[in-house]
Amino acid sequence: MELILAIAGAFILYVVWRTQLASITIFEYERGLRFVRGHLRNELGPGLYRYLRAYTVIRKVDTRQMQLPVNGQEVLSKDGVAVKVSLSAGYRVTDARAATLNADNYITALYTELQQALRAAVSASEVETLLQNRAELGPQILQTCQPAAERLGLVLERLAIRDLTLPGDLKKIFAQVVKARQEGLAALERARGETAALRNLANAAQMVQRSPQLLQLRLLQVAGQTGTTLVIGMPQGATPIPLREGAADVEALPTEGQTDKPAE
Numbered sequence: 001m002e003l004i005l006a007i008a009g010a011f012i013l014y015v016v017w018r019t020q021l022a023s024i025t026i027f028e029y030e031r032g033l034r035f036v037r038g039h040l041r042n043e044l045g046p047g048l049y050r051y052l053r054a055y056t057v058i059r060k061v062d063t064r065q066m067q068l069p070v071n072g073q074e075v076l077s078k079d080g081v082a083v084k085v086s087l088s089a090g091y092r093v094t095d096a097r098a099a100t101l102n103a104d105n106y107i108t109a110l111y112t113e114l115q116q117a118l119r120a121a122v123s124a125s126e127v128e129t130l131l132q133n134r135a136e137l138g139p140q141i142l143q144t145c146q147p148a149a150e151r152l153g154l155v156l157e158r159l160a161i162r163d164l165t166l167p168g169d170l171k172k173i174f175a176q177v178v179k180a181r182q183e184g185l186a187a188l189e190r191a192r193g194e195t196a197a198l199r200n201l202a203n204a205a206q207m208v209q210r211s212p213q214l215l216q217l218r219l220l221q222v223a224g225q226t227g228t229t230l231v232i233g234m235p236q237g238a239t240p241i242p243l244r245e246g247a248a249d250v251e252a253l254p255t256e257g258q259t260d261k262p263a264e
Helices: 002-020 094-101 104-124 128-131 134-151 168-208 213-223 246-250
Strands: 020-028 030-036 038-045 047-052 057-061 066-076 083-091 156-164
Touching: 002 057, 002 156, 020 030, 020 057, 030 047, 030 094, 038 094, 038 168, 047 057, 066 104, 066 156, 066 213, 083 104, 104 134, 104 156, 134 156
Parallel strands: none
Antiparallel strands: 020 047, 030 038, 030 057, 066 083, 083 156
């Protein structure tokens, strides 16, 4: 009887021990914080751990790079234009202890810091400056938020502006400005082309005036092209173009109205 009671007691103790014993696996990309009776004892690396759930709590923290989007924030720029801006930030947990102890939720805390920095950067600039320096806005906000992120045990690795939206009427105005600018550049290029063409014509006229034979050579060059028909009138004072061999025979031919005399 005593043996049966001893076995039953041992079985009950085993069941209680098993219900209180827990295990947890910490992966390579995680870190664990072990709290015993509410006190942080140590930080755990990757591995399998067993603990008594009645006294110990192990909290895991993911140390991989995470993406945190900040949804569109409607902010007034320095010149009073309502601009809607959104961004995306990439961060990583570098200090699991600080990330857990310094904030109730480090993701929410980082989101708030990014939101406030975004609003401050937009409200300090005019809308035209924002459009021109959009690529520089992300690094500026990253530099502003980096100290706050370090206090949370985080490091900001990248930050970029996703969208920068203007009111509908202002979009049309900026589109008209861009269109007018492009039309002006096109007109300038046409004027440059016409100026270059006139300059070339003036240079050619001066060369022909100094050497009239150049005009005749150009005519011969054009005449040599296939499928070209030319009607040439020689200017007064122009030097005759030498004829090829056999030209004398052509000149000896009778002109119109002349006939051959009969032999006596």
